[in-house]
Amino acid sequence: MTLTKELSVGEVASRAGVAVSTIHFYESKGLISSYRDSANHRRFHRDILRKISVIRIAQQAGIQLREIKEALSTIPNDKTVSVKDWERLSSSWRQQLNDRINQLTDLRDNLDTCIGCGCLSMKNCKLANPNDILGKDSPGPHIYHGEPLAG
Template sequence: MSEHPRPYPGQELSVGEVAERSGVPVTALHFYEREGLISSRRTSGNQRRFRREVLRRLSFIRIAQRVGIPLAEVRAALDSLPDGRTPTRADWERLSAQWREELDDRIRRLEQLRDDFTGCIGCGCLSIDRCGLVNPHDRLGEDGPGPRRLVG
């Protein structure tokens, strides 16, 4: 059983309760607050108190991060919400649709990397015995530096 009493609906949560409930370490909560992604108020004893809605906001942040959305984009998405509100289901659908193309592109690149990983790193520069077949006479080198066979 938790050492923290469960708050009643509408009550504010301490930083420890938010960390326990969200699975986000206290240090990360402090970082997110410094970055303006979440907010709290201070009690007269200078303790942080968070509204319960911060749990949904944290879920939004963590899910976006888990799929590789940069924190700057997450912040911009949250900043686009009226009055700094917590994302609703409609907000999530709209924002995730905006990120879908980027995620699809990332998935394509990762799949290609996975499929080609053992045979070639994408440019032929390692002179692996197969590179003469994949990139004869370093033809891809004419296209510029770096991996040339990986998409986008």
């Protein structure tokens, strides 16, 4: 059996454990790229499998596709993502993940003070309206669209 350096979209999907539509989606978003062979079939370098792994791990960590695309743009299309590349990419997302962990910890620790009614004007609401900041504008429920409020 000869090992080729190029894969069809179906082979990529199968090897990466995703649907063909996911491969098409990643390509439409500019996260990965393919080329056309002489028969006009879409082909991918084998290196794409590691990039797809990076995309999936980053997505599981909650990294936005825009940020993943920006990070992957620093790696040439025909280059395999190396351990050094991964260390650089993952370290760039570390603070964002730490911030999210802290927000979730605050949510967990203050959840018992929230009655989930959506009033957002309770003076003791530590989650969505600490110190009744939103109640200063007007009474009743409000949806805060600015920066997360610190308690």
